[in-house]
Amino acid sequence: MDLLKIPGVVYCEFKNNGYIIRQGEKVDSIYYLVSGTCYRTSITEKGDEIIYGVKESNKSLVHSLLGVLVLYCDGISSNHFIARSKCCCYKIPKEIFLQYVQDKPDLLTELLYLAMWELRELAGSFQARQEGKVANRLCKLLLIKAQTIQGKRLINKGYSNSEISRFLGIHKVTVARILRVLKDEGIIDKQKEGIIILDEDRLDNYAQAEKMMDY
Incomplete structure (x- = not known):
């Protein structure tokens, strides 16, 4: 160059x-x-x-x-x-x-x-934040950061609750609550490699604010 x-x-x-x-x-x-x-x-x-x-x-x-x-x-x-x-x-x-x-x-x-x-x-x-759509924003972040590794859609373990909270400007407890809802709904799972996306379509529904979350 x-x-x-x-x-x-x-x-x-x-x-x-x-x-x-x-x-x-x-x-x-x-x-x-x-x-x-x-x-x-x-x-x-x-x-x-x-x-x-x-x-x-x-x-x-x-x-x-x-x-x-x-x-x-x-x-x-x-x-x-x-x-x-x-x-x-x-x-x-x-x-x-x-x-x-x-x-x-x-x-x-x-x-x-x-x-x-x-x-x-x-x-x-x-x-x-103004419209109460922080959960939707978090879901969008997960989709952006996801990589396909050995057939899995994975967000690497470097994206801890604390790290995600700094990206979104929210408390890490709020992050934990949102991730708990996603896990309970079978949309994600947390494993030693990081966050695994199990249902990308439903995660995208949240990311696009087509569905709201109560956490």
């Missing part, structure tokens, strides 16, 4: 749980994620951690960039970007990136799509 060959762009690595960008920090450089997993999080005034998204290396330049949308607001990051595994990155000074994209309308359009997707996700999360 020609961007990574521009003088001033440097390779760097971050250990698991290392801060790549800190909340409240002025962003002078963004990062291109070559490998690893990064969480975009925020700490509330009460000290609660909310996970807004997961970044992983991607064939798309825009979707592999950390902190890029901060360049198009006040330049201060409202989130932490934290390595959740060893992360290999390229550090790109903001002046170099802004110069690089100014004559690339396709990249700028992709950035706009990314911004609107993140806005829609945030609005959906807020609306779910």
Whole structure:
């Protein structure tokens, strides 16, 4: 990729749980994620951690960039970007990136799509809490995170009740209650590998708010 060959762009690595960008920090450089997993999080005034998204290396330049949308607001990051595994990155000074994209309308359009997707996700999360549809949101999260492994639809054990609660901004007790209902209805099961989806159609009914849950 020609961007990574521009003088001033440097390779760097971050250990698991290392801060790549800190909340409240002025962003002078963004990062291109070559490998690893990064969480975009925020700490509330009460000290609660909310996970807004997961970044992983991607064939798309825009979707592999950390902190890029901060360049198009006040330049201060409202989130932490934290390595959740060893992360290999390229550090790109903001002046170099802004110069690089100014004559690339396709990249700028992709950035706009990314911004609107993140806005829609945030609005959906807020609306779910306002309308009492947190359970539906949790079911949607399970479907998004599920992978097919040895014929099973599995959400890996890394998605504990505490982890899910941080993704949704709700208490882990609430998560436990919702998962209990899903298990009692035969929709999921919890095993040592993680959460197993037994009935994806019924889980999708909850995710699409076609069915409401009393928990």
